[in-house]
Each structure stands twice: as structure tokens, then as C-alpha cells.
Amino acid sequence: xSDPALDFTPTHGIAERVSSGIRRLTARNAGPLxxxxxxxxxxxxxxxxxxxxxxxxxxxxxDLIAAAGAPIRRVVVTxxxxxxxxAARRLSEMTGAEIVGPAPDPSRLLHRPDRIVADGETIRTExxxxxxxxxxxxxxxxxxxxxxxxxxxxxxxxxxxxxTSVVVPxxxxxxxxxxxxxxxxxxxxxxxxxxxxGPVADxxxxxxxxxxxxxxxxxxxxxxxxxxxxTIEEIVSAIYIGLDPALTKAAALSVMAHADWLEERGxxxxxxxxxxxx
Numbered sequence: 001x002s003d004p005a006l007d008f009t010p011t012h013g014i015a016e017r018v019s020s021g022i023r024r025l026t027a028r029n030a031g032p033l034x035x036x037x038x039x040x041x042x043x044x045x046x047x048x049x050x051x052x053x054x055x056x057x058x059x060x061x062x063d064l065i066a067a068a069g070a071p072i073r074r075v076v077v078t079x080x081x082x083x084x085x086x087a088a089r090r091l092s093e094m095t096g097a098e099i100v101g102p103a104p105d106p107s108r109l110l111h112r113p114d115r116i117v118a119d120g121e122t123i124r125t126e127x128x129x130x131x132x133x134x135x136x137x138x139x140x141x142x143x144x145x146x147x148x149x150x151x152x153x154x155x156x157x158x159x160x161x162x163x164t165s166v167v168v169p170x171x172x173x174x175x176x177x178x179x180x181x182x183x184x185x186x187x188x189x190x191x192x193x194x195x196x197x198g199p200v201a202d203x204x205x206x207x208x209x210x211x212x213x214x215x216x217x218x219x220x221x222x223x224x225x226x227x228x229x230x231t232i233e234e235i236v237s238a239i240y241i242g243l244d245p246a247l248t249k250a251a252a253l254s255v256m257a258h259a260d261w262l263e264e265r266g267x268x269x270x271x272x273x274x275x276x277x278x
């Protein structure tokens with residue numbers, strides 16, 4: 001049976017309906033870290049809310065406005081990475097839409113939210129009420145949005161079906177990421193609509209799988225350090241067999257995030273890029 005999260009071939013420039021009152025437009029920014037491109041979700045047919053407007057590309061923004069086919073009233077962001085929130089300011093200026101989302105990182109000030117959303121706060125849309133769920137880890141202020149009564153979760157980059165999320169210190173933190181996975185487990189079964197790739201039909205199963213994957217990666221790092229200390233680069237070579245060279249930097253950042261968490265728990269010592277077991 002094919003997996004819609006992996007067998008995902010979007011039609012660029014055309015919004016595809018994924019559920020009642022919800023359409024998806026995928027940006028033209030495919031790449032090793034973005035898969036087929038960033039998914040932008042349009043909620044409502046008469047008064048539109050955009051979740052994650054995507055990259056700041058004029059062609060893409062024009063696609064969004066055309067696809068909406070109705071006034072865009074608000075732009076909601078999950079986190080402030082450029083492939084998700086880059087278009088927020090341009091889209092707001094062109095449509096008058098309110099920007100809603102978590103507080104952005106000052107070092108990446110892509111936009112200034114008109115409304116900063118906190119954990120548990122709600123946002124009314126034509127498709128239903130969105131509840132913000134703080135899920136730090138991928139970034140310190142990452143937020144997922146649960147659509148009331150629909151069994152749908154807009155999971156941003158926290159949970160995707162096609163890949164694991166990259167956790168990049170210091171903004172990203174592995175301890176936070178794992179705790180956020182536990183928080184999503186407590187929500188129960190949901191269909192996840194992620195920032196990249198197709199829908200995750202069983203979000204709960206995917207979250208459980210991601211937890212096991214991270215635990216296995218941590219165990220592999222500890223095994224790699226059993227006989228001697230190693231650099232981050234050496235650990236990547238030892239545990240990421242057959243890695244696409246384009247993902248080497250991302251893998252190193254992931255190992256660093258794991259190393260920080262292991263050090264917090266007194267299991268390893270990290271000096272610059274070299275790790276040793278305690």
C-alpha cells in the first residue's frame with residue numbers, strides 16, 4: 001500500500017482540497033530539506049486563513065492569492081523559518097491580512113506578528129477554531145495547531161511523514177523536542193497535515209515511531225563512544241550509513257542536539273566538537 005506522506009506529487013500553482021474547508025498549496029521550493037516544497041494550507045472558501053505562507057517568492061505569493069479566490073484575512077505561522085514564514089510580511093502587505101503566530105527569533109526577524117499566540121490560545125477561522133499547541137524542539141517557539149472537532153493537526157516541521165525533523169542547537173533543543181512528542185501522544189489519534197509531504201494518516205503511530213527513532217539514534221551515539229572519544233564528524237560517518245551527502249550538515253547538527261541532551265543528563269562530555277563518554 002502506498003504512503004501518501006511519501007508518494008506526494010503536488011501540482012504547483014493549484015490548491016488541492018485535503019478536507020472539508022481546507023486546501024493545500026505547495027510552494028515551488030523543493031529540496032533536500034523541504035521535500036516537494038512547503039505546504040501552505042488555506043482554511044475557508046469565503047474568508048481565508050493561510051497556515052504557513054511559505055517562502056518569500058513573488059510567484060508563490062501570487063499563486064497563494066489566486067488560489068485563495070477570496071479575501072485572505074489572516075496568516076498563521078507555525079515557526080519562523082524562511083521556508084514557512086518568509087512570505088508572511090509580503091502577503092500581509094498585499095492583502096491586509098493579520099499575521100498570527102509565536103514570537104519570532106530576533107535573529108531571523110522575517111515578520112512582526114500582529115498577534116503573538118500563546119500555548120492554548122485559539123484562532124477563529126471559517127473552517128473551525130484552531131488551538132495553538134506549543135511544541136518546541138525544531139525551534140524554541142514552534143507551534144502546532146489542532147482544528148477543533150476535526151481530528152486534524154497542522155504539525156508544521158515537528159512531525160512529518162517523509163522525514164524526521166531537524167533539531168538545530170541552540171534554537172532547537174532535543175530535550176524539548178522529545179517532550180513535545182510526548183505532548184502530542186497525549187492528544188491521541190489525529191490526522192497530521194505537515195509542513196512538507198503528504199498527510200500522516202495515523203499521527204499517533206508516527207509520533208511513537210519518531211520517539212523510537214530518536215532513542216535508537218541516541219543509543220548508536222553512545223555505542224560509537226564506547227572505545228574512544230570521537231568528533232561529531234566521525235560519529236556521523238559511523239552511524240549514518242549511506243547518507244545523502246547533501247544531508248551531512250543536517251546530520252551533524254542532529255548529532256550535536258543529541259550530544260547536548262546527553263551532556264545535560266551527565267552521560268557524555270562535549271568539548272567543542274569532540275565527545276567522550278562519562
